[in-house]
Amino acid sequence: MSDIRTLWPAPDGSAADWIVVPGDLQQGEDLQTAVYISLFTDRLARNDDQIDGSDRRGWWGDTGEEYQIGSRLWLLRRQKLTVQVAGKAEDYCREALQWLLDDSVVSRIDVRTRIVYPRTLLVGVAYQEPGKAAQSVKYSWVWEQ
Numbered sequence: 001m002s003d004i005r006t007l008w009p010a011p012d013g014s015a016a017d018w019i020v021v022p023g024d025l026q027q028g029e030d031l032q033t034a035v036y037i038s039l040f041t042d043r044l045a046r047n048d049d050q051i052d053g054s055d056r057r058g059w060w061g062d063t064g065e066e067y068q069i070g071s072r073l074w075l076l077r078r079q080k081l082t083v084q085v086a087g088k089a090e091d092y093c094r095e096a097l098q099w100l101l102d103d104s105v106v107s108r109i110d111v112r113t114r115i116v117y118p119r120t121l122l123v124g125v126a127y128q129e130p131g132k133a134a135q136s137v138k139y140s141w142v143w144e145q
Contacts, residue, residue: 031105032137035125038096039139041070049075071096081121081143086113093123104130119143 044058
C-alpha cells in the first residue's frame with residue numbers, strides 16, 4: 001500500500017497539494033512525501049528556542065516519541081533573511097530529515113540553502129535510497145519581511 005502523493009508546489013506555487021486522479025487521490029512518491037512532511041510540518045520548539053508568545057507548536061502525538069514530526073523552520077519565519085538564517089534553515093532541515101538516515105530509509109542526505117535576493121530562500125535536498133540512484137528536490141518560499 002502506498003501513501004497519498006504530496007506535490008510541491010501547489011498550482012498557485014504557495015504550498016503543497018494532493019493530486020486528484022479519476023475517482024481517487026494519486027498515490028506514490030512516498031519518499032518525496034516523507035521529505036516534504038518532515039520539512040514543512042511544525043515541530044515542537046525546544047525549551048531554549050526563542051518564540052513569540054507561548055505557542056511552541058508541534059504535534060501532540062510526538063509526546064514521548066524518540067523522533068518528532070516536522071522541522072523547526074517555522075521559527076525562522078519572522079526573522080530577517082540573512083546568511084545566518086539560511087544556515088539555521090540548513091541545520092533545521094538536517095535535524096528534520098535525520099530519521100531517514102537513522103532508519104536506513106536513505107543512505108545519504110545533503111541539504112543546501114541559497115538566498116535569492118531580496119526575499120526568497122531556496123532549499124535543495126539530495127538523497128539516495130540504498131541501491132538506487134540519487135534524487136533531489138528543491139523548495140522555495142518568499143520571505144515575509
